[in-house]
Amino acid sequence: MLTPNQVMGFLSATRQRTYWSLQVAGWAGFALFTFLSLTLWNNPGQLEATTHTALQSLLGLIVSHGLHQVVRRAWAMSLPMQTVLNTVATVIAALIWTMLRIVTFSWLTGETVFVSDYGGWAFASGIVFASWVFCYYAARYYRQALVTREKVAEAERMALRAEARAHEESVKRLTAESLYQETRLRMLHYQINPHFLFNALNSVSHLVRAGDKEKATTMISRIASFMRETLETGAEMEHSLRDEVALLDLYLDIEKVRFGERLVTEFEISEAALDASVPSFILQPLFENAMKYAVGRTLAPVTLRLEADIEDGALRVTVSDTGPTTELPDKSASATSTGIGLRNVEQRLRSVFQDDVRMDLRVNDPQGLAVEIIVPATGVESTRDMVDA
Known part of the structure; x- marks a missing residue:
């Protein structure tokens, strides 16, 4: 079982790996695009120009990592503060990368970059780093959306599990109540026959003592018929009033022998x-x-x-x-x-x-x-x- 600190460490390591993977892939893609669109077109076959293309991408990765520290802290600020801070940081990063690009280009190729050309270099640098900030925010918002969606999904799963548990408990409770009611009803139901049988046999005893064997015999026969019908329908907790009246007729036949x-x-x-x-x-x-x-x-x-x-x-x-x-x-x-x-x-x-x-x-x-x-x-x-x- 991971501790909270271990979980946070794992998430932090995952974010770091994702960040550096995107950084390397992005600047490698930029180097390839620059090589194919500019270096091969303007300086075909020149090793120095190709080296500069790779070196400026590596320098861009380093400068963008510094920019990342600023942009990451600006994320928690208000929107106006984010806008101001990100704009200033992007301009500074673009200027630093421009100077590094110019210096390394002159050093590798021996060519001089005139001041009048600085604007074009700076403008291109600004576009690159503005795009980098845009991509950073897009990735951050996308990850935030995934986390939010996962939290919502987890909350829904927890709600469904809680609902399922509540439903299961409700079913168990209703089943228990149903069994209790059925048991209670059967106990009340089974009280009737012994009570009736006691009264009926007591009446037979009176008839026997009175010497009325015919009535006693008839009553015993009808008691047997009634008890047989009782056993056949004894498992039924409910039935129609029509069936209930039929059973009542059997009972009254017994009592009519007794009372005439x-x-x-x-x-x-x-x-x-x-x-x-x-x-x-x-x-x-x-x-x-x-x-x-x-x-x-x-x-x-x-x-x-x-x-x-x-x-x-x-x-x-x-x-x-x-x-x-x-x-x-x-x-x-x-x-x-x-x-x-x-x-x-x-x-x-x-x-x-x-x-x-x-x-x-x-x-x-x-x-x-x-x-x-x-x-x-x-x-x-x-x-x-x-x-x-």
Whole structure:
């Protein structure tokens, strides 16, 4: 793992190599261009002129390196200061290189350069060094653009990685929540059958002790049918209200053996509501609760009524009885007497629909209780056809 100082050293060395590579390549190219365009044309075959062409390029490299020190420091200054400093430095560098070119030309060739020709030499030097400063700034801006683009690209990559990690964490969290909700729903779901089985076998025991073997046998047969259907659909956490009513019919067949004519049932369900999706075995605890606290507390016939319809995109289900109850049980009594019935239903509904659940318990007029459930209607079409059962 490189330290920050090592990284900076590596970058600095890279910039130095790039700078000197461009310097050598640029002045070598200038020497070749001068040789081909001027030396061969004006002094063909003269070794001294060719030597001067190479020497002036070498001197230009040295002078431009000094100019580089000034221009590099001017980079961080304001634009007006950069302009003034670069202009002055370019003029001085051009004058120095002009004098070096003239002196070396006279020394190598023995020819005299007249003062009247100094202007042309100086002008050419100015053009060369102005071009050098332009190329330096172009390369510097290009490198800066590459660095900026790389930083932007790296920031985008980091943002994408962060987004991917956040998405992955979100998926993990949602998966965990989903597994938790499913496990919780299954635990509530599996509470129902033991509770029902206890009550049903208790009823069979009463029938046996009363000597009514026929009813006991019929009830055991229907319990077996109900439990077989329960096992076949036990893995389903949700199904249609139509399937739920079919399971409810099996349960009520068992209870009718127990209560006989004391139990009257009425269903009023719209065709649209039959297609609505509900948690499986959601109605049985409501009817089981009514059996215990309505039918079981009076010898008079009690009507249990199921109503279901779709209203404003919501499934409204009402289970009511005409039992002897005339007031709502207090909460402390309800918490211990109703067992898992109503609480189980509400907890399972909230596990599926979260807070989009309304469940109300009220007293019927003149007596009896009614439980009303309102949840989002899923898997249904808008229709109002009524079916009486």
